[in-house]
């Protein structure tokens with residue numbers, strides 16, 4: 023619970039002076055993500071730079087330092103019956119707000135309750151010049167200047183150290199129910215999409231082990247009426263299921279095989295790959311655990327209108343992200359230059375060439 | 377600004393374009409150029425060297441390549457409804473009108489997405505998707521005219537943004553041409569791509585980073601029911617508190633709009649919506665969703681308004697009543713246009729809790745400078761649209777108005793808000809950028825710009841002030857403080873303001 027910004031700026035300035043790149047670390051719970059980095063690099067730790075800076079429940083806006091643990095945020099919000107609508111996954115007690123934005127991680131409700139990238143209103147960031155900058159703000163609408171805040175989503179810290187984040191938060195729904203039915207994969211994908219096209223209070227849709235899980239949340243009356251209409255078996259202890267899905271604690275995720283994330287058109291046909299599948303986000307996010315060839319999967323993902331990346335395990339010395347087109351790669355390289363000309367932050371974490 | 381130095385002959389360039397674009401769509405005569413002089417903010421005008429209206433991406437690409445080679449500035453244009461002079465031409469540049477790109481390429485009903493060309497009008501998407509029970513969320517009041525390309529460039533919002541988000545929340549992918557004429561796609565048909573979010577960076581970039589050539593937008597299922605509650609209040613403070621109370625209740629309305637006394641009177645005279653003209657503030661709260669949900673929430677909203685001292689409460693019970701209640705709000709701009717020869721629309725955003733303070737201050741300032749202000753307000757998300765009433769034929773009144781406007785924007789920043797919620801910076805608010813950003817932040821913006829457009833030929837002079845301009849503005853402000861009005865009079869475009877530390 024302290025403002026360590028000055029110290030962080032000093033560390034960046036020193037690193038710049040000595041041309042010594044840094045590994046940015048929040049809670050360290052997502053160290054497995056991205057490419058393997060040189061662990062001998064010195065650490066720029068955001069963990070101590072923590073604490074809620076301001077929270078106005080009536081404004082639906084919360085600002086916190088990047089090192090604030092998600093657990094702390096959620097506890098503060100719960101007191102006012104509010105939540106982080108993007109259901110950020112926690113891969114450990116220490117998962118922080120900054121890491122959540124840098125990795126753009128959102129949970130099962132993402133297609134309906136939006137992503138962390140969607141809910142970000144503003145940030146503070148230390149760039150590669152050691153300047154502590156402020157972008158966006160604490161209001162819902164703000165189009166002055168480029169959207170540097172949302173640009174950070176998925177950049178894995180390569181453009182700078184996020185030190186503070188302002189977010190839009192939402193009230194918790196009055197009621198939640200989860201319906202389960204037996205269903206094979208192809209059929210599940212089509213049901214998910216049909217349901218999502220109806221104006222009903224659906225807030226999650228997932229398929230696993232030939233079972234389709236649909237979550238309804240909202241006003242009591244609306245949830246009950248929709249549950250009655252759609253049918254299905256009521257899932258006991260549903261909150262635990264969605265939490266375990268969010269935090270990748272279901273049995274599906276405890277595998278020796280590499281875990282791949284496909285982000286595709288929600289209606290895309292399932293590719294023929296040997297291995298296990300879990301379909302989330304109403305079809306838009308599909309987890310695959312198996313040993314298929316990356317290049318082959320990139321083709322499959324492209325045909326499905328999307329992308330694939332190596333999420334956990336596997337060979338992390340090569341590329342792990344879907345390869346951008348040459349024109350996009352050039353832009354990314356130039357942007358890296360624009361923020362971090364000396365390549366101080368997380369070298370090689372996102373791409374080998376960055 | 378631009379370093380597009382060398383002068384290019386208008387006719388020579390036009391001839392080059394006419395080799396691959398229908399000659400009729402390469403405009404070089406003064407008379408036909410006239411309508412392109414400005415966007416919706418007509419106080420800023422400039423005649424371009426040329427206007428081109430390509431019909432294919434290849435043609436647009438070729439235009440960009442040639443302009444890049446010759447160092448000619450390029451200003452993209454959609455429908456020209458923008459309110460910040462973002463589409464105002466460059467005198468030595470080409471206006472690249474995307475008007476011919478007006479086709480909806482695909483409605484993917486099952487995946488709830490539409491693939492459209494940039495010149496497609498915002499409303500046209502919902503009209504077509506509506507046949508399948510879907511619609512496109514962001515609904516700017518200009519939606520009959522404005523284009524999706526312009527919406528992406530401005531990150532436009534609308535009445536329903538509190539619940540359904542701004543343009544940036546409703547995009548899946550954007551196809552672009554870079555200033556060099558390279559084609560690329562940002563985003564995908566899925567959600568949350570890998571790597572830094574370039575699509576978000578592009579959204580709201582005001583045509584400074586690239587030209588949008590195709591957009592894939594999300595579509596939403598049309599709600600089963602929507603009902604609106606109208607409530608009159610005898611002070612803006614109570615109305616403001618009521619907005620907070622609804623949110624605190626856990627209800628996120630589809631739309632939540634406020635109008636002040638001046639706006640109510642003007643709108644009622646114009647639209648006969650049945651507004652309480654004696655009220656000092658009016659709230660329109662729309663709740664949408666399943667019929668059960670709407671029923672539950674409408675009850676809650678009505679009783680909340682009554683409990684919080686609303687002087688009148690009325691709820692729509694059918695589509696016709698709902699449309700009538702909205703009619704007044706939707707026609708607020710033209711309505712105000714009727715009670716004043718001219719009006720100037722501002723666009724600051726503030727934390728909602730500051731509403732009463734900001735409106736009171738605005739009132740004080742309004743009396744001080746003798747200009748009336750009517751306020752319509754996206755109350756749910758804190759986006760103010762003060763309409764300053766003036767008469768452009770009275771010498772000096774436009775300048776006074778602009779100075780007042782600038783003062784309002786800086787007040788918004790002072791209370792923790794920003795200078796523009798949805799209309800963009802363009803030329804108009806460039807003067808206020810240093811109030812919101814320091815030099816290092818501005819410089820970071822310039823480095824981003826240079827990453828996309830090293831020569832600075834895409835929409836030069838807009839969006840981000842040069843550091844030299846920032847210094848000038850600051851030193852001017854310092855000299856003349858605290859008399860903001862005088863500062864403006866000295867200034868060529870009158871965008872005065874005063875220093876807020």
Ligand SMILES: Cc1cc2nc3c(=O)[nH]c(=O)nc-3n(C[C@H](O)[C@H](O)[C@H](O)COP(=O)(O)OP(=O)(O)OC[C@H]3O[C@@H](n4cnc5c(N)ncnc54)[C@H](O)[C@@H]3O)c2cc1C
Pocket residue numbers: 415416451452453454455456457458459461462463474494515516517518521522523524525526527528529530531532533534535582583584586587588589709798799835
């Ligand atoms: C009566 C009225 C009501 C309005 N209400 C709202 C409202 O409720 N909410 C709101 O947000 N706005 C509103 N606006 C403002 C305006 O309609 C929006 O900013 C709109 O998005 C502009 O679209 P356009 O097609 O007219 O773009 P233009 O005005 O032609 O251009 C706007 C900017 O976008 C750039 N641009 C245009 N097309 C492209 C392209 N294909 N690629 C790259 N850059 C491009 C231009 O260079 C320019 O900088 C209103 C305007 C009017 C006149």
